[in-house]
Amino acid sequence: MRQWFGSIAFTAFLFVSVPFYATLLFVVAPFGGAGPYRCAILWADAVLSMLRRLCRLSYVVEGQEHLAGTNAIVLMKHSSAWETIAQIQIFPPQTWVLKRELLWVPVFGWALRLLKPVAIDRRGGGSAVQQVLAQGRTRLGEGLWVVIFPEGTRMPVGQTRRYGLSGALLACACGRPVVPVAHNAGYFWPRRGWLKRRGTIRVVIGEPIQTAGADPRQLNERVQRWIEDQVARLGAEVP
Numbered sequence: 001m002r003q004w005f006g007s008i009a010f011t012a013f014l015f016v017s018v019p020f021y022a023t024l025l026f027v028v029a030p031f032g033g034a035g036p037y038r039c040a041i042l043w044a045d046a047v048l049s050m051l052r053r054l055c056r057l058s059y060v061v062e063g064q065e066h067l068a069g070t071n072a073i074v075l076m077k078h079s080s081a082w083e084t085i086a087q088i089q090i091f092p093p094q095t096w097v098l099k100r101e102l103l104w105v106p107v108f109g110w111a112l113r114l115l116k117p118v119a120i121d122r123r124g125g126g127s128a129v130q131q132v133l134a135q136g137r138t139r140l141g142e143g144l145w146v147v148i149f150p151e152g153t154r155m156p157v158g159q160t161r162r163y164g165l166s167g168a169l170l171a172c173a174c175g176r177p178v179v180p181v182a183h184n185a186g187y188f189w190p191r192r193g194w195l196k197r198r199g200t201i202r203v204v205i206g207e208p209i210q211t212a213g214a215d216p217r218q219l220n221e222r223v224q225r226w227i228e229d230q231v232a233r234l235g236a237e238v239p
Contacts, residue, residue, distance in 0.1 A: 003055065003056075003195065003196070003197070003198060004194075004195060006054040006055045006056070006196070007054070007055055007194055007195050007196045008194070009054050010050055010051055010054040010055050010196065011194065013047075013050050013054070014047060014050075017043060017046060017047060018043075018107060018108050018111075019107050021039055021040075021042060021043035021046070021111075022107050022108060022110070022111035024039050024042075025039040025040070025111045025114060026110075026111065026114075029114050034093075036111075036114045036115055037093060037115060040088050040115060041088055041089065043088075044085050044086065044088040044089045045089065047085050048085065048086060048089060051082075051196070055196040055197075055198060056198035056199075057188055057189070057196050057197065057198055057199060057200075057201065058200050058201070059086060059183075059185075059200060059201035059202070059203060060200055060201075060202055060203070061090060061203045061204075061205065062202065062203065062204045062205065063204055063205030063206060063207075064090075064205060066179060066205045066206065066207050066208055067091060067092060067179070067205065069177065069208060070176070070177070071092065071140060071143055071144060071145045071146075071176070072145060072146075072171070072176050072177040072178065072179050072208055073136075073140075073145070073146045073148060073167050073170055073171045073176055073177070073178050073179070074087075074091060074094070074145060074146065074147040074148065074178075074179045074181055075148055075150050075163070075167045075168075075178055075179070075180050075181065075223050075227070076147060076148070076149055076150075076180075076181040076182075076183075076227075077149075077151075077181065077182050077183055077227050077228075077231055078149035078151050078152075078153065078154050078155060079154055079155050079156070079157060079183075079185060079186030079191060079231075080154065080185035080186045080188075080189045080190065080191060081154070081189060082185040082188070082189045082201065083149075083183060083185055086185075086201075086203075087147055090203065090205075091145055091147060092145050093143070093144055093145065094144055094145040094146065094147050095115070095116055095117055095118055095139045095144045095145070095146055095147070096117045096118065096146075096147045096148075097117070097118040097120065097132055097136070097146065097147070097148045097149075097166070097167075098112075098117050098118070098119060098120070099119070099120065099121075099122050100119035100120060100121055102119070103117075103119055116139070118131070118132055118135040118136055118139060118146065119131075119135075120132060122152065128166070129165070129166045129169060132148075132166040132167075132169075132170055133166070133169060133170055133173055136166075136170040136174075137170070137173070137174055140170075140174055140176060146167075146170065148164075148166065148167040148170075150163035150164045150166075150167055150220070150223070150224070151163060151164070152164055154186075154191045155186075155191070156186070156190070156191050157186040157187055157190065157191075157235065158235070160224070160228055162224075163220050163223065163224045165216055165217065165220055167220075168211075168216040168217070168219045168220040168223070169216045171211045171216075171219070172211045172214055172215075172216045172219065175211060175212055176211065177208035177209055177210055177211060178208065178209045178211060178219065178223060179205060179206060179208050179209075180205075180206040180209070180223045180226050180227050181203065181204070181205050181206065181227070182203075182204045182206070182226075182227045182228075182230035182231045182234065183201060183202060183203040183204065183231070183234065184201060184202055184231065184234035184235055184237075184238055185201045187235060187238045188201055188238075189201075199238070199239070202234050202237075204230050204234065206226055206227075206230075209222070209223070
């Protein structure tokens with residue numbers, strides 16, 4: 001019962017926090033600089049803090065040292081809403097590849113637009129890939145990391161789908177490393193689930209994969225094998 005109460009209270013806080021921090025972002029945005037992104041970090045800090053307090057759910061990261069190099073493309077497992085929040089806290093200043101429909105969501109989408117995401121039309125096929133390549137190259141040139149969920153949507157625990165190729169193509173086109181990231185958040189904060197399990201989410205950041213001379217399809221398959229193997233290992237260790 002306590003876990004259900006905490007989960008419901010946390011969900012209420014999450015919904016209330018969005019307009020509050022979005023308003024703060026709107027206030028600082030006209031001044032330019034890193035203000036809007038700092039608001040995003042403050043929001044993630046507040047949400048994850050309340051998740052620890054109300055749901056007794058925290059996280060640990062293995063491989064943080066692999067983020068010490070040049071900005072890169074992060075290819076990350078997508079099984080929960082948790083990673084869409086925690087990524088802001090875990091990785092260096094970043095942008096995200098996401099479906100453009102998110103920018104139309106009142107308040108949340110308007111604030112998200114100010115953070116300069118790589119927003120694509122997923123129904124565009126080849127044109128969507130070109131959007132990732134063009135906008136992603138620009139963001140990398142600005143010193144940002146580019147975070148991509150190659151599955152394109154949240155996958156239930158134990159399931160995966162063919163990884164999209166845009167992240168590997170961007171990395172090879174720009175000569176930037178790919179950093180694979182696995183986690184077991186789906187076991188604690190499931191897709192479309194209200195109840196959050198208590199415990200500790202584990203995040204594993206892999207070694208950067210250099211892309212000079214790499215074949216994008218082979219690179220993509222390598223990343224998918226590594227991530228899914230790690231997810232299976234982490235899942236087996238969940239009590």
